[in-house]
Amino acid sequence: MGGDMLIYLVAALGFVAIVGVGFAFAGNGGGSAAKRVKAIGEGSRSKVDSAAQAKRKQMADTMKGLREREEATRKNRAVGKSIEDRIKQAGWSFPVAYFWLGSLGAAAAAGLGVYIANFGYLAAMGAAFAAGLGLPRWVLGMAIGMRQKKFISQFADALDVIVRGVKSGLPLGECLKIIANESPQPLAQEFERLVDSLAMGVQLEQALNRMYQRMPTQEVNFFAIVLSIQAKAGGNLSEALGNLSAVLRSRKLLREKIKALSSEAKASAMIIGSLPIIVMALVYMTTPDYIMELFTNDLGHLILLIAGGMMGAGIYIMRQMINFDF
Secondary structure: HHHHHHHHHHHHHHHHHHHHHHHHHHHHHHHHHHHHHHHHHHHHHHHHHHHHHHHHHHHHHHHHHHHHHHHHHHHHHOOOOOHHHHHHHHOOOOOOHHHHHHHHHHHHHHHHHHHHHHOOOOHHHHHHHHHHHHHHHHHHHHHHHHOOOOOHHHHHHHHHHHHHHHOOOHHHHHHHHHHHHHOOHHHHHHHHHHHHHHHHOOHHHHHHHHHHHHOOHHHHHHHHHHHHHHHHHHOHHHHHHHHHHHHHHHHHHHHHHHHOOOOOHHHHHHHHHHHHHHHHHHHHHOOHHHHHHHHHOHHHHHHHHHEEEEHHHHHHHHHHHHHHOO
16 A cells, blocks of 8 residues: 555656646747747837838938929029010910010000100100000010919819829820820910920929929929829829819819909909099090190199009009909
8 A cells, every 4th residue: 555655656746747847848938939929029110110210211301302392493483584484484486586576666656656646755755665664564464364374274174184094004194195185275285395395305303393484383383292292202193183183173262262252342443443544534535625734734744643653552552452362
């Protein structure tokens, strides 16, 4: 009986020893696995951190490039104010010399007409100066404004064409060609020049800068910024241009709303501004000798000069009051 108890005791001790060794190995394996999991987690975390740092660096470089581009655009805006650039912005292609010849002809015709009407030398010189320098620039500005207005009204539709083309798998260049071939003027002309520039090997950013010089609007500037960001940082071009199209349509609705709200003030300003001229014309038609004292007398010339200055200041103030920039 004592021998059997000894055998059982030895067996129990052996079992306990084997179980302890098993637990010891299992515990070490779990610690190694935990260490491996921790190492893998730290490695993936470091990879994620490095990727995030690279992404932040890329975005910082992109924003720096955009700031430099904006500064360069602001510096080059003076180029867009020359007569040659303004002729291009109006969509015309005649030389600058023709513009100056037309200005000279307008000045000569206005001065001669006022002199023949017997309004005096000073009035003739003033009319020639106003017609030679003011009238051609006014006509050129009106042409530029009308062309830009047509371009802006059609630009959102062009962006929708690019969005649908990119979603269907077409490259950006083919979408631009579709707009150049199938859009109305002046949208087709500007995109045709953009496509020709790209076909000649000009970089996209430089071609967009030239397009902005020909059409200096915020819409073209936004379009250039979106394409520049997509070219440098990547991303979903169709989504970016779709959002830009929605923004441009919202701007158009806001512009029309402002136009409707300010129409009464504009009508009042036009009536007030034209009233003195209409009164002078009516007085001249009824009693010409009474109104001619302003054109034949030195004191009348001074009164006309003061009245013209006050009228110009009033028209300028009213224009600033009804001119909304957004």
